[in-house]
Amino acid sequence: MTSSSAALPAPALADPLDPTDTGVDTDGDDTPGSGRRWRPRRVMITRSAAELPHGQEILRRCAAAGVANIDLLTSDRLPSLGGDNPRAAYALAKSTLAVVVAPPSKRALQPIPPSADWRFDLAVGCPAHCQYCYLAGSLTGPPVIRAYANLPEILAGLDPAVGQGAVTSRSTDRRHEGTTFEASCYTDPLGIEDVTGSLSATIAHFGRHDWAGPVQLRATTKFAAVEPLLTLDHGGRTRIRMSVNAADVAGRFDGGTSPVPARLAALGRLARAGYPVGLTVAPIMPVEGWQEQYGELFDAAQRILGGVPGLDLTAELITHRFTARSKEILLDWYPRTRLEMDEDLRRQKRGKFGAVKYVYPTPIMNEMKAWFPSALAERLPAARFLYWT
Numbered sequence: 001m002t003s004s005s006a007a008l009p010a011p012a013l014a015d016p017l018d019p020t021d022t023g024v025d026t027d028g029d030d031t032p033g034s035g036r037r038w039r040p041r042r043v044m045i046t047r048s049a050a051e052l053p054h055g056q057e058i059l060r061r062c063a064a065a066g067v068a069n070i071d072l073l074t075s076d077r078l079p080s081l082g083g084d085n086p087r088a089a090y091a092l093a094k095s096t097l098a099v100v101v102a103p104p105s106k107r108a109l110q111p112i113p114p115s116a117d118w119r120f121d122l123a124v125g126c127p128a129h130c131q132y133c134y135l136a137g138s139l140t141g142p143p144v145i146r147a148y149a150n151l152p153e154i155l156a157g158l159d160p161a162v163g164q165g166a167v168t169s170r171s172t173d174r175r176h177e178g179t180t181f182e183a184s185c186y187t188d189p190l191g192i193e194d195v196t197g198s199l200s201a202t203i204a205h206f207g208r209h210d211w212a213g214p215v216q217l218r219a220t221t222k223f224a225a226v227e228p229l230l231t232l233d234h235g236g237r238t239r240i241r242m243s244v245n246a247a248d249v250a251g252r253f254d255g256g257t258s259p260v261p262a263r264l265a266a267l268g269r270l271a272r273a274g275y276p277v278g279l280t281v282a283p284i285m286p287v288e289g290w291q292e293q294y295g296e297l298f299d300a301a302q303r304i305l306g307g308v309p310g311l312d313l314t315a316e317l318i319t320h321r322f323t324a325r326s327k328e329i330l331l332d333w334y335p336r337t338r339l340e341m342d343e344d345l346r347r348q349k350r351g352k353f354g355a356v357k358y359v360y361p362t363p364i365m366n367e368m369k370a371w372f373p374s375a376l377a378e379r380l381p382a383a384r385f386l387y388w389t
């Protein structure tokens with residue numbers, strides 16, 4: 001462990017286009033107890049974060065995971081990571097964990113339709129390398145993974161929002177979920193769990209805290225290392241969803257994540273541990289043979305989840321879209337990607353504040369929108385369909 005605020009020496013670079021060199025250490029199989037576990041090549045902790053118990057817990061976890069390059073900063077400013085070009089800066093950032101204190105502006109709850117009443121963040125950034133990443137365009141600067149050390153303060157900030165939601169709380173179909181809090185908008189919380197412990201601490205908090213009304217924690221992941229979650233006293237107040245996709249989409253574009261069969265198997269383990277669970281099918285793409293491919297995905301989920309006693313399963317269906325900014329960033333990160341981001345093949349859709357998204361044209365959207373819910377109902381009848389977007 002070193003103490004410095006100077007720029008750090010560059011680690012060996014992961015190749016963002018090579019799924020076998022993602023900076024993610026993995027024990028390489030899909031059996032229980034396995035799954036991809038991220039080891040940052042460098043950890044930096046700010047002075048204020050190092051004073052907090054959860055910051056110290058993250059350091060302990062990093063040291064236990066064998067991270068040798070841990071830097072105690074002498075201030076709360078993160079040094080430049082370096083990198084001569086966007087690709088090098090990307091690779092450096094994606095292998096770095098910064099432990100910081102979330103300021104009040106980052107702790108302000110935001111509505112997050114159509115998923116949940118409120119969004120809150122345990123961290124910002126993700127160690128995986130999905131070539132369509134939802135975070136592109138949302139993050140500023142290189143995508144260094146920032147984990148928040150003031151977790152108790154973040155969790156205490158949720159209490160005033162109980163009973164205040166305007167998304168699921170006002171939905172006739174979903175009101176029974178209670179006030180919903182989404183923790184995976186800006187990170188994959190399970191992807192960094194081994195070195196942060198933040199997701200387990202949050203699940204335990206939701207399970208035991210004396211809330212003013214019904215609540216639900218929501219998190220989605222592309223990682224299968226769920227074992228630390230299985231023995232937590234979750235109280236049925238956490239819904240974990242696996243983000244899954246057709247074989248051609250996941251195989252081509254999901255770098256540094258657990259394989260889809262391992263994700264489904266992990267979801268089965270969570271369901272058998274009494275968690276409400278879900279499938280986040282995203283981003284849906286009309287690849288060659290999409291009906292067969294997504295049908296096989298639902299069949300595989302049925303084989304794993306169909307016999308789970310008391311199964312509480314939801315499904316969220318999200319089509320692929322991009323913005324001019326996310327396209328630009330993704331092409332910097334993945335210059336050789338074969339992901340289709342052709343404005344001429346898409347329809348423009350304006351968001352609430354006039355921002356333009358490029359979505360699939362109306363005929364194919366209508367075809368998919370008709371097919372997916374009925375295929376889901378037929379092949380995975382236990383799944384409660386939440387929304388299509």
Ligand code: SF4
Pocket residue numbers: 125126127128129130132133134135186187188222257
């Ligand atoms: S798992 Fe999610 S957040 Fe992480 S790289 Fe993939 S799309 Fe981005």
